[in-house]
Amino acid sequence: MKLEKVTAVCFSPTGNAKKITNAIAQTIASREGIPFHEDDITLPYLRRGLREYSAGELVVFGTPVYAGRIPNKILPAVQTLFEGNGALAIPVVTFGNRSFDNGLIEVRNELEQHGFHTIAGAAFVSEHVMSAKLAGGRPNEGDFQAICQFALDAAAKIDALEEGPHDGMAQVPAPVAVKGEDPIPGYYRPLQADGSPANFLKAKPKTTDACTDCGICARACPMGSISPEDFRTVTGVCIKCQACVKLCPVGAKYFDDPVMLSHIRMLEDHYSRPAENEVFL
Numbered sequence: 028m029k030l031e032k033v034t035a036v037c038f039s040p041t042g043n044a045k046k047i048t049n050a051i052a053q054t055i056a057s058r059e060g061i062p063f064h065e066d067d068i069t070l071p072y073l074r075r076g077l078r079e080y081s082a083g084e085l086v087v088f089g090t091p092v093y094a095g096r097i098p099n100k101i102l103p104a105v106q107t108l109f110e111g112n113g114a115l116a117i118p119v120v121t122f123g124n125r126s127f128d129n130g131l132i133e134v135r136n137e138l139e140q141h142g143f144h145t146i147a148g149a150a151f152v153s154e155h156v157m158s159a160k161l162a163g164g165r166p167n168e169g170d171f172q173a174i175c176q177f178a179l180d181a182a183a184k185i186d187a188l189e190e191g192p193h194d195g196m197a198q199v200p201a202p203v204a205v206k207g208e209d210p211i212p213g214y215y216r217p218l219q220a221d222g223s224p225a226n227f228l229k230a231k232p233k234t235t236d237a238c239t240d241c242g243i244c245a246r247a248c249p250m251g252s253i254s255p256e257d258f259r260t261v262t263g264v265c266i267k268c269q270a271c272v273k274l275c276p277v278g279a280k281y282f283d284d285p286v287m288l289s290h291i292r293m294l295e296d297h298y299s300r301p302a303e304n305e306v307f308l
């Protein structure tokens with residue numbers, strides 16, 4: 028089957044999901060000699076307006092896994108902004124060395140429910156935003172080789188689809204089989220270093236005196252939760268994505284919630300081995 032266009036859609040507060048999603052989409056677009064488009068939905072003002080696709084298009088849809096699933100505050104956008112109308116799709120998740128649990132199957136299911144035919148899927152390891160001891164430096168060169176190989180294999184699978192009347196194909200492909208539980212159970216429940224439950228939902232970033240009031244943090248917050256009048260004040264929900272921490276040019280943002288720090292220690296104690304990328308074709 029001949030593709031006409033590839034779009035990389037991503038939610039990516041600290042950029043790893045975006046790097047990986049774009050690399051897959053660009054590899055496929057250049058192999059096929061077709062246009063590549065980017066649709067980054069990380070910031071609130073970008074999560075507006077229905078995106079409609081059609082048969083002959085491919086969407087590579089990437090998001091980090093939070094608590095084993097699609098970040099819960101982003102799920103409504105995933106469920107309302109995209110209509111495939113017979114387009115092909117590749118669900119992609121990134122995860123920080125613990126596990127992608129049911130994140131990939133959840134993206135696959137949402138895409139299938141919204142008119143896409145999922146043709147391939149993948150979960151790639153990336154440095155955990157909360158600790159460089161978890162997959163520090165990933166995706167690395169070896170990961171990018173795997174990412175490009177996955178893209179080429181997915182493109183070959185699309186090429187091999189016979190042309191016909193069903194959304195441009197002789198037969199509609201079955202949803203790609205990926206790892207995960209279906210129906211999808213609840214979210215992963217974080218633990219503290221001593222094994223007790225870790226509830227740090229209310230944790231928010233703090234600000235040191237190094238802050239220069241540049242406002243980068245407020246503009247980078249995917250929830251629009253840092254006050255534009257006072258960059259030290261968090262007015263709305265915090266999803267702990269670390270965008271403000273990572274992007275602050277003077278390192279003025281930090282978290283000191285003891286339960287959250289204990290959870291990070293637990294992750295470092297149990298999940299520092301290099302996790303494997305997993306592809307599904």
Ligand SMILES: Cc1cc2nc3c(=O)[nH]c(=O)nc-3n(C[C@H](O)[C@H](O)[C@H](O)COP(=O)(O)O)c2cc1C
Pocket residue numbers: 038039040041042043044045090091092093094095096121122123124125126127153154155156157215266267268269
């Ligand atoms: C709130 C939160 C929850 C997370 N939950 C998981 C998880 O369940 N499993 C895992 O391996 N990594 C988890 N991570 C790590 C992210 O998936 C990883 O750092 C991701 O690739 C970051 O993507 P980004 O750079 O596009 O923001 C979590 C990160 C955050 C901020």
